[in-house]
Amino acid sequence: MYKLKSLLKSLYRYNKKCLERKIMDIMEKFLETIEKNNLIEKNEKIVIGVSGGPDSICLLHLIWRLRKDLNIEPFVVHLNHQFRGKEAKKDEKYVEEFCQSLGVKLFIFSYDVSKYSSEKGISFEVGGRELRYGLFHKVAKQTGATKIAIAQNRNDQAETVLMRLIRGAGLDGLTAIDYKRDGNIIRPLLDISRKEIDDYCEKNALMPRIDKTNLEAIYTRNKIRLELIPYIEKNFNPAIIEALWRSSNLLKEDNSCLNLLTEEELQKVVAQKNNNQCLLSKKKFDRLHIAIKKRILRRSIKQVKGDLKDIGFTHIENILDLIHKKNVGSRLDLPGHITVQLGYNSIDIKNNKALEKKNFDFNYKLNIAKTTYIKELSASIKLEIIHGSDINDNTKNLKTAFIDYNKVSGDLTIRNRKRGDRFKPLGMRGSKKIKDYFIDKKVPKEIRNKIPILCDEKGIIWVIGYRMSEEYKVDNQTKKMIKITYMEGCLEN
Amino acid sequence: MYKLKSLLKSLYRYNKKCLERKIMDIMEKFLETIEKNNLIEKNEKIVIGVSGGPDSICLLHLIWRLRKDLNIEPFVVHLNHQFRGKEAKKDEKYVEEFCQSLGVKLFIFSYDVSKYSSEKGISFEVGGRELRYGLFHKVAKQTGATKIAIAQNRNDQAETVLMRLIRGAGLDGLTAIDYKRDGNIIRPLLDISRKEIDDYCEKNALMPRIDKTNLEAIYTRNKIRLELIPYIEKNFNPAIIEALWRSSNLLKEDNSCLNLLTEEELQKVVAQKNNNQCLLSKKKFDRLHIAIKKRILRRSIKQVKGDLKDIGFTHIENILDLIHKKNVGSRLDLPGHITVQLGYNSIDIKNNKALEKKNFDFNYKLNIAKTTYIKELSASIKLEIIHGSDINDNTKNLKTAFIDYNKVSGDLTIRNRKRGDRFKPLGMRGSKKIKDYFIDKKVPKEIRNKIPILCDEKGIIWVIGYRMSEEYKVDNQTKKMIKITYMEGCLEN
Structure with a gap:
């Protein structure tokens, strides 16, 4: 790993002019986040999702400034969602010109996200995300990039924590957005606030595009951002963003510890497993702490189901009840053709749809x-x-x-x-x-x-x-x- | 332990009249909470804090109904806070008559809580709590009671979670109110909502007293109860109380698992300890997960300081920095005359004030x-x-x-x-x-x-x-x- 301090010195030489003009810089914070969470290594190619808004423009600009010192190469992906008509075209144009001015390679795509989403019966947000991440991975493969950088900031993090809590999440949900996921999706802006990003864009005259739909309190997230958080700031804690961000970072540590422990115990408890069936030793399972039991059940279900969609807290409680009652042979049907059956000395979790094909x-x-x-x-x-x-x-x-x-x-x-x-x-x-x-x-x-x-x-x-x-x-x-x-x-x- | 099912049957015979009149009863839920969390054993004496409000009156009534089946004996403690003048006197009178009607022994105390609090430089709430808990323990000792029952409900739990999150708490804080603390403080109403309690009081014609200060949005908690929660109920999730209560119960499990793990590791890491000094093995400490490290530091500080007052997240971060930097001899001063010093192969946490007296x-x-x-x-x-x-x-x-x-x-x-x-x-x-x-x-x-x-x-x-x-x-x-x-x-x- 590169040394933060020496890198900063070299950067400040490089950006001497900024310093001379006394521009407040978030680069130091940005590098700290990168170093602490091992987000970027030297010599990497990085795909950056850029909408043209302040967050992604700031992210691109910061990474671009590091290109020589870290010998990294950014590739920009922009998706035209065909939703805001002329505005979307202007966004596209702006991103194109911005990338040109930096000399960064750009990949532009255009999809009718509304159509795609309604055909799949999912929301516009979920559809857009599905398409974008698909494109990020595609471009990463094509360019040989090893990281995909997403522009989410400290405020997004805080809003997500609050949104999840309002829905009644557990520890996993409350940790909200990860600095790094699946080894290659990185979020290096997560410690930087929206205000800091806006200031950065202004002081560097980046002129990002503003998505007007972000200013309308129609979606839950927008409502939390534009109404609930300002209300809490005014009435309870002016530093609520900071507080939520700190909470989620503390919870992340606890969650990571429990996940490691779960991984260790899972090795001991699983007697047999393949992609369609997971057989746990009842005796070993019984000895575990309830928190680890629940995590092991969720992991086993994910293993045979592929995801945890539609699997809620109640399902996990029901499985524990089934195990607790000790009626050998009793079974429980879960969404996605999953059954859990209590065997003679095992807990049998399987995907019947997949098994039936075998x-x-x-x-x-x-x-x-x-x-x-x-x-x-x-x-x-x-x-x-x-x-x-x-x-x-x-x-x-x-x-x-x-x-x-x-x-x-x-x-x-x-x-x-x-x-x-x-x-x-x-x-x-x-x-x-x-x-x-x-x-x-x-x-x-x-x-x-x-x-x-x-x-x-x-x-x-x-x-x-x-x-x-x-x-x-x-x-x-x-x-x-x-x-x-x-x-x-x-x-x- | 008694069997819930048979107990319920006997209870319903005993309360046949209620059933005949089809009164919705929260007794079953109440017993489930007691059983699941081992709150009350047969043949116990129980001190109950009773203000005269719906929560504590409902709690007393429920425990009183169980007195024969569980052979338990309730003792009521009421504190006149000398704050609301005539109203306080009426509260006292009401509790007196209510206890008389049930044939339950009552201990009445009267203190000028405002005076006590301002003399100690603490808030009225904190002062009142200090005095009340002192009295509960005193009466418990006097009567030979082994449990102290406190009337906090599901809404209190939810409000506390939200309040703690707004302040930026970690896992420990977000678990909010415990069903059982210190082995003898119990909260058997924690799964029952305020609405259920009000209904119970009404249907059983208990006529509890209403504390009007609870209806004024002056304190943070009242504001959360009367403004923030209704706002979230209306705009985001009508079942927010349920969601927060579920979250806190999930987090409790995770926290209990991490606490057990910490206890285990602490045994291995502590080289020497007494009430004023705690010496940790640096080598063993270094190997631990960050989540466990932080918990071990907090426990060690609590051990030598007596409490964790004024010790914040930043202090813990600073200690970790000190250890990380490996400068033998460097030290950190914390509130309450606590110092942490990095030794040759140890981390030395001590209370200088206490040591100096020695x-x-x-x-x-x-x-x-x-x-x-x-x-x-x-x-x-x-x-x-x-x-x-x-x-x-x-x-x-x-x-x-x-x-x-x-x-x-x-x-x-x-x-x-x-x-x-x-x-x-x-x-x-x-x-x-x-x-x-x-x-x-x-x-x-x-x-x-x-x-x-x-x-x-x-x-x-x-x-x-x-x-x-x-x-x-x-x-x-x-x-x-x-x-x-x-x-x-x-x-x-």
Whole structure:
């Protein structure tokens, strides 16, 4: 890393004229933020999102001034949102001229953001953000840039904290905007106030464009900026922006500590995971602090769902309730085809939509007096010989069946259904296709392939969780039985 | 613990009449809060602070209804603040009659809170709180009560969160009001809203007193309650109370997790501690996460100071800066006579006022070629023989001296000053009383007893940190020297 002090000296030599004219400069603060949060390294290419407003123009100008000392190269991306007609065209023109005057390469794009957003059923803000970030990444790839700089300031930070609190956020939400996210999105203006930015633009005669819609208290954020914050400044704390910004920085530290701890514990608690399923050890999970439990659940859901959209505090509370109640086999459906099921010694979080697409088959040979683990189902099956025919089963919450030992021919196996499978359901005379049985029982298509079936060499003994076969049932002639115990939600041990 | 469900059944039998009249009851919610947070055990005596307002009357009534089922006994404490004249007298009368009607024992006190507060230079609110809590504890002691119940509700909680955020609090501040504090202060109404309490009072015809000063937007809290919250309810989120209450409960979990972690780490990091001094291992401290570092510093300061009054975020930042800069010996003065000094391998946090009162003496015999630890000063002194008279000292940040080996008589010792001590300061002809030397050098009285003095059997060699003696100095006749290294802020190893 470069040394801040020596860099500043060199910069001030470079900008001697400014100093001579005694222009107040935010460069020192800007560099402190960059250094403290490791935002920019020497020799990087940086994409900068520039609307033409004071924030992004100030950001571009500051980075541009550092280009020689840090040997960095800025690339500007401007998106014309086609929303404010002539004004938008003027913004575009201004950014073009500004970049030309600095000798910075510019990428201009134009999209009908209103159309895009309404087609996707999202708000104009969310649509605009989606498009902009997509373009930033595209240009970064094209130019080989390793950072994307976004112009959000201390006031944006404070407004976001307040907005999130009003909605009732947790620690994660209250930390608001990050200095650095995903390793390459950086926000180096986050410690600088709107006032400082306006002053900077004025004193350097940058003449940024003013977005008039920012001055209308129509959106929640604008209302917070233009009404709520001035009200609090006047009546409660004139330094509210500073206070909120400080709070969010303190909360960021706490959040980062808890996230690190969660990461450590997650390594220990996760028994199996892939993109569609996450299996947690119930025993290890139980020992954790509630704050870490909640974070682990959120991370696991994110892992299998891809995001945390529509997953609220209540869902997490409900999962904890499910786990607390200890009813093995009970399950909870969450938005986005996610289910959480309490297994024998595991918590099973999975994405059913993704799993259903997966074409999987399994087939295990079973041994009497042994337990076999079926990895595909995270389940175990146990076979025991029992003499006599007296069925006395105290096993709760497990799927158990008893069959006549002498009716079994050859090896026992457990597998999923095959084309043409038939069996004679208990209590029925004739035999039936498994497919028709599933249809009759209204078993959802997507789970049919995952239902385990116990067989011997002659045929199907038990459609586990559904029906035994008539052919293997215990009767008053039975001398010797096999007790079959099927346990869902098991960890392999 | 009692079982909530069975308790509720019995309660509803007991309150059958209410149910028949279909009175909406907050008892279930109340019991849930009590159970979840372990607030009340069976067979306890409970002191309840009762002003006569809806909150405390509702609290008393709810606890009173539980008296038989939980075998608990309530004792009411009422303080007449002598502030609202006739109104205060009416409040007192009302509480008296209410307690009589329930058959609950009442303790009435009367203080001029305005006078008390202005004499102590504190606000009326703070003064009133000090007096009330003092009385609660007094009555608890007198009656053998193990809990003190305070009537704060969900709205109080939400208002506090907002008030703290406006001031710029960290996680600890934003968790606002605790369900349980110090093991015996409990707040069982914290999940119940002001509206629910008002409804309860009305439906049970309890006729509580209304404190009119609560309806005037003069104090910050009243202003938040009567202006800011209604404004947010109208313009941003009608469920703001619920949202803030949820936030603070989420933050409480996170805070409790971080506090537990801090407690664990604190055990490892603290090398020595008593009520006036806390010595942390620098090496172990350096490895911790910033969030834990800050908490450990706050706890250590609280330990030696008694509280955290006047200790702000900036002080903690300054201590971290001090540690980060690694200048051994550098120190920082904090409010309340607290100093933080960076030692050789320690961080030394102490209360100088308390230490100065302590009358301590020390006297250690030293061995050449050995290091001696002086517990009273958390310091070490090392003596080495060096041949020749060439003083070549590269030891930075340490107090070092060289003396002529042959000028020393008998054993070397290190001790604090004694009455009548004299020495001949380096470069001076005559000798001087140590006391006068300290006065001349303007050494603060409170630290004079703690200044280490190196002696042999003849006299004083070095007033460490101040002046060598003329009598032992190295000259061109010197053949053999003793190098003395004094290290402050050392851990004994």
